[in-house]
Amino acid sequence: MNQPIYDTIALIGIGLIGSSISHAARRAGLCRRLVGHAKSEATRATALRLGLVEAACPTAAEAVKNADLVILCVPVGACVRIAEEIRDHLKPGATVTDVGSVKGTIVRDVGPLLPPNVHFVPGHPIAGTEHSGPESGFAELYDNRWCILTPPEDTDPAATERLRTFWQGLGSNVEIMDADHHDMVLAITSHVPHLIAFNIVNTAAHLERVTDSEVIKFSAGGFRDFTRIAASDPTMWRDVFLNNREAVLEMLGRFTEDLIHLQRSIRYGDGETLFELFSKARQIRRGVIQAGQDAGSAAAFYRSRDAVGAKPGNAPAGDKPKP
Amino acid sequence: MNQPIYDTIALIGIGLIGSSISHAARRAGLCRRLVGHAKSEATRATALRLGLVEAACPTAAEAVKNADLVILCVPVGACVRIAEEIRDHLKPGATVTDVGSVKGTIVRDVGPLLPPNVHFVPGHPIAGTEHSGPESGFAELYDNRWCILTPPEDTDPAATERLRTFWQGLGSNVEIMDADHHDMVLAITSHVPHLIAFNIVNTAAHLERVTDSEVIKFSAGGFRDFTRIAASDPTMWRDVFLNNREAVLEMLGRFTEDLIHLQRSIRYGDGETLFELFSKARQIRRGVIQAGQDAGSAAAFYRSRDAVGAKPGNAPAGDKPKP
Numbered sequence: 001m002n003q004p005i006y007d008t009i010a011l012i013g014i015g016l017i018g019s020s021i022s023h024a025a026r027r028a029g030l031c032r033r034l035v036g037h038a039k040s041e042a043t044r045a046t047a048l049r050l051g052l053v054e055a056a057c058p059t060a061a062e063a064v065k066n067a068d069l070v071i072l073c074v075p076v077g078a079c080v081r082i083a084e085e086i087r088d089h090l091k092p093g094a095t096v097t098d099v100g101s102v103k104g105t106i107v108r109d110v111g112p113l114l115p116p117n118v119h120f121v122p123g124h125p126i127a128g129t130e131h132s133g134p135e136s137g138f139a140e141l142y143d144n145r146w147c148i149l150t151p152p153e154d155t156d157p158a159a160t161e162r163l164r165t166f167w168q169g170l171g172s173n174v175e176i177m178d179a180d181h182h183d184m185v186l187a188i189t190s191h192v193p194h195l196i197a198f199n200i201v202n203t204a205a206h207l208e209r210v211t212d213s214e215v216i217k218f219s220a221g222g223f224r225d226f227t228r229i230a231a232s233d234p235t236m237w238r239d240v241f242l243n244n245r246e247a248v249l250e251m252l253g254r255f256t257e258d259l260i261h262l263q264r265s266i267r268y269g270d271g272e273t274l275f276e277l278f279s280k281a282r283q284i285r286r287g288v289i290q291a292g293q294d295a296g297s298a299a300a301f302y303r304s305r306d307a308v309g310a311k312p313g314n315a316p317a318g319d320k321p322k323p
Numbered sequence: 324m325n326q327p328i329y330d331t332i333a334l335i336g337i338g339l340i341g342s343s344i345s346h347a348a349r350r351a352g353l354c355r356r357l358v359g360h361a362k363s364e365a366t367r368a369t370a371l372r373l374g375l376v377e378a379a380c381p382t383a384a385e386a387v388k389n390a391d392l393v394i395l396c397v398p399v400g401a402c403v404r405i406a407e408e409i410r411d412h413l414k415p416g417a418t419v420t421d422v423g424s425v426k427g428t429i430v431r432d433v434g435p436l437l438p439p440n441v442h443f444v445p446g447h448p449i450a451g452t453e454h455s456g457p458e459s460g461f462a463e464l465y466d467n468r469w470c471i472l473t474p475p476e477d478t479d480p481a482a483t484e485r486l487r488t489f490w491q492g493l494g495s496n497v498e499i500m501d502a503d504h505h506d507m508v509l510a511i512t513s514h515v516p517h518l519i520a521f522n523i524v525n526t527a528a529h530l531e532r533v534t535d536s537e538v539i540k541f542s543a544g545g546f547r548d549f550t551r552i553a554a555s556d557p558t559m560w561r562d563v564f565l566n567n568r569e570a571v572l573e574m575l576g577r578f579t580e581d582l583i584h585l586q587r588s589i590r591y592g593d594g595e596t597l598f599e600l601f602s603k604a605r606q607i608r609r610g611v612i613q614a615g616q617d618a619g620s621a622a623a624f625y626r627s628r629d630a631v632g633a634k635p636g637n638a639p640a641g642d643k644p645k646p
Contacts, residue, residue, distance in 0.1 A: 101544075126544045130608070145543055175540070185537050188527050190544030195585060196519055197545075201604040203574070203581045204511050214508050216610040217498075220468055221424075221449045221513025222520075224611055225548055231608035234601035241589045241597055251526070252586050256579065258526045262518060263575050266564045274564055278557035281524040285453070285554035287539040288547055 004031050005166045006095075010067035011036040012060045012082055014047045015233075016128060017099050018073035019137025022052040024170040027139045037063035038134070046134045061089040069166070072098035072110075077239035079106055083113040095119040095159050101186060101236070102243040103150040103179035111152055119159035121151045124182065125172060126190070130231040143171035144292065150179040187247035191240055192255055195248070197229035198237070327354050328489045329418075333390035334359040335383045335405055337370045338556075339451060340422050341396035342460025345375040347493040350462045360386035361457070369457045384412040392489070395421035400562035402429055406436040418442040418482050424509060424559070425566040426473040426502035434475055442482035444474045447505065448495060449513070453554040466494035467615065473502040510570035514563055515578060518571070520552035521560070 009031045011018040018036065025031055036053035037060045038044045044056035057063040064070045064086045072079050079098055090096065096118055100106055106122045114120050127145040129136065147167040151160045164174045177185075204215045204223065219227065241248055265273040332354045334341040341359065348354055359376035360383045361367050367379035380386040387393045387409045395402050402421055413419065419441055423429055429445045437443050450468035452459065470490040474483045487497045500508075527538045527546065542550065564571055588596040 126541050146541055148541070181532075185533050185541055186544060188523075188530060188533055189538055189541045189546040193523060193545035193549055196523065196582070198601050198604045199582045199585055200511075200516060200519065200578055201607050202600055203578045205603065205607055206577070206581075207511060209504075210508050210511055212607075212610065213614075215512055216607070216614045218449050218469055218471070218508055218512045219611050219614075221509060222516035222552055223512040225552060226516055227604070227608040227611045229545055229548060230601070230604035232601075232605075234598050234605065237601050238594050238597045242592055242594050245589055245592070248589060249586065252582070252589075254529070255523055255526045256582065258529075259519070259522045259575070259579065262522055263572065266568055266571060266575075269565055269568070271561050271565050274561045275557050277525055278521050278553070278555075278560050280528065281521045281550070281553035282555075282557065284524050284528055284535075284539070285550040287535065288542050288550045291536075291539045291542075 004029060005162060005169060006031045006067075006069040008033040008035065008067045009069045009071065010034075010063045011053065011071055011073055012063060012086070013073035013078075014038045014043055014052060014056075014134045015073060015132055016136045016141075017125070018071070019047070019050070019052050019134045020127075020139070020141035021071060021073070021137075021170065023137055023139035024142055025166075028169045028171075030166055030169045031069070035063050035067065043134055050134065052134060052137070060085050064089050064091070064094070066091060068094055069163075070094060070096045072096070072100070074098075075233075075236045075239040076100040076102050076106065076243050077235075079110050080113065083110045087113055087115055090115060090118045092117040093119075095121055095163060097121050097123045097149075097163055099123060099125055100243075101190065101240045103148075103182045105243040107150060107152050107179040119156055121149055121155055121160050121163045122179065123147055123149045123163065123167070124186070125167070125170075126186075127172075128232075130228055132233050140171065142167070145172050147172040147174050148182050149174060149176050150182050151176065152179075183244050183247045187244055187251045191244055191248050192251045194229055194232065194237060195241065195252070196255070197226040200226050201230040327352060328485060328492060329354045329390075329392040331356040331358065331390045332392045332394065333357075333386045334376065334394055334396055335386060335409070336396035336401075337361045337366055337375060337379075337457045338396060338455055339459045339464075340448070341394070342370070342373070342375050342457045343450075343462070343464035344394060344396065344422075344460075344493065346460055346462035347465055351492045351494075353489055353492045354392070358386050358390065366457055373457065375457060375460070383408050387412050387414070387417070389414060391417055392486075393417060393419045395419070395423070397421075398556075398559045398562040399423040399425050399429065399566045400558075402433050403436065406433045410436055410438060413438060413441050415440040416442075418444060418486060420444050420446045420472075420486055422446060422448055423566075424513065424563045426471075426505045428566040430473060430475050430502045442479055444472055444478055444483050444486045445502065446473070446486065446490070447471045447509070448490070448493075449509075450495075451555075453551055455556050463494065465490070468495050470495040470497050471505050472497060472499050473505050474499065475502075506567050506570045510567055510574045514567055514571050515574045517552055517555060517560060518564065518575070519578070520549040523549050524553040 014036045022034055034053045035055040036047050037057045047053050047056050060082050072082055103122050111120050125142055125147040127141050167174050337359045345357055357376045358378040359370050360380045370376050370379050383405050395405055426445050434443050448465055448470040450464050490497050
């Protein structure tokens with residue numbers, strides 16, 4: 001058991017992200033006490049039953065009262081309302097953070113609502129699954145994933161360092177950057193990919209000449225992977241797009257421009273351009289594997305193969321053991 | 324050991340698909356003898372070393388001489404050349420098939436080249452990984468995946484049934500359909516998804532304000548899954564797009580139209596439309612899982628989690644075991 005980094009932690013929202021923080025914090029002994037708030041009574045009951053929190057409060061105000069670290073684990077669009085609710089109940093010297101996928105609007109809209117005697121260090125763990133709810137969390141979710149912190153300029157560096165140590169204790173690597181840059185990076189690495197996945201799933205659903213059951217039956221050709229991405233929480237993603245509008249629109253513009261270029265190459269039978277662009281894309285993939293953001297051990301890959309299925313372009317990564 | 328379905332099988336091309344057919348055919352005892360052809364001497368040596376074939380011939384003409392089943396396991400664009408090479412060397416009564424991702428041009432361009440005393444039954448196993456080459460194959464690749472056969476109208480039904488039994492022996496489910504319908508279904512379930520994946524990876528690579536290393540580092544937010552799809556063989560995919568042009572262009576048109584609609588909803592802050600479209604996409608995902616085209620057993624999922632990583636929108640499917 002490590003020395004606890006915070007005495008009491010309040011989780012505002014106990015879904016996939018909040019419950020995984022609980023599992024991982026307990027695994028590493030990062031706090032003495034976890035309290036939580038969830039709007040729904042059923043979620044509070046589940047959180048208590050699973051031992052995710054010692055106390056489950058019906059209001060956020062009550063949950064934060066004695067907390068040294070308050071983590072807003074709710075969709076981005078709910079953060080302002082929560083900040084207004086808790087601002088007068090925060091413990092002096094506490095740190096408030098969040099886990100939202102957009103950081104610019106959080107810094108701009110939530111920061112000014114908080115009293116001057118607390119530290120505000122927005123954060124974003126680049127981790128998750130397409131599952132939701134308090135039962136979907138697990139301790140390993142953040143292992144070897146990145147967590148980005150975007151402290152406003154006037155933040156006490158000691159508070160940022162303490163939160164960095166906490167996320168490292170949860171298993172993550174931590175990077176600190178400007179909120180607007182975060183939003184630009186995430187627009188291309190996460191937000192636009194999700195939008196595209198949502199979009200193609202809906203395009204497929206509208207075809208008259210191809211039935212839904214055919215789309216599903218033959219989904220192993222690539223479509224399946226898009227449906228997995230498109231299964232993510234609709235509320236969370238709605239808020240992401242509403243809050244990171246400018247960066248997403250810029251990236252979408254570039255994406256469409258590039259797609260039209262590819263489409264034109266197909267129309268005019270320009271195989272050379274297609275080959276060249278496809279080969280370039282393959283290089284980037286190598287970078288992802290080399291950076292350890294996808295490859296597992298060969299043995300783990302081998303075991304997992306039947307579980308996740310193998311299909312064009314989307315087998316789990318990693319070198320396969322040779323027969 | 325089952326009763327062999329074909330005495331001798333010739334694999335023309337010994338990459339991922341061909342080598343996996345060898346592993347799966349041997350697993351089930353579907354033939355007495357496997358011979359192969361690969362252009363590269365290194366591939367032939369590897370195929371012999373791994374025991375994928377009993378004989379590795381430097382020409383396709385030689386490989387097909389005594390074969391009861393000839394399987395063209397080469398990119399779609401190479402099939403015409405191979406057909407011209409083997410046509411005068413085929414055993415009377417043999418069946419010729421292929422594994423290409425496009426079927427209309429194969430039926431149209433390859434069929435007429437073959438002599439009337441052989442059976443021509445084009446096929447397409449909806450299975451693969453992003454890895455290439457004779458060492459990347461494995462016996463389970465086709466298990467519980469679909470294989471589509473598209474026999475031209477005048478095909479002997481007995482030849483089609485025999486090939487169906489063969490693919491079932493490899494582990495697949497088999498569906499028979501018209502070549503043009505196949506191309507339409509695959510355009511939306513496989514070809515356009517791959518094109519989009521290739522495209523966004525290249526869009527990301529061109530950004531000046533976001534570095535390549537950032538794109539790679541924070542790829543677990545969704546982008547990673549696109550890089551995996553975009554790592555597929557460039558030659559194979561170039562041929563797919565050149566040969567399935569009409570269906571791909573139609574699907575791309577619909578995709579872009581739908582994407583512009585989403586983009587407009589983001590620009591004007593129409594959260595209701597976004598939420599509704601994202602929720603619909605989630606439904607389709609349920610269908611894929613229910614159809615057994617993604618979910619693995621809970622135990623296998625649990626083991627595989629560290630191997631493939633967990634992240635927003637793309638954890639391996641299947642219910643997680645509760646703690």
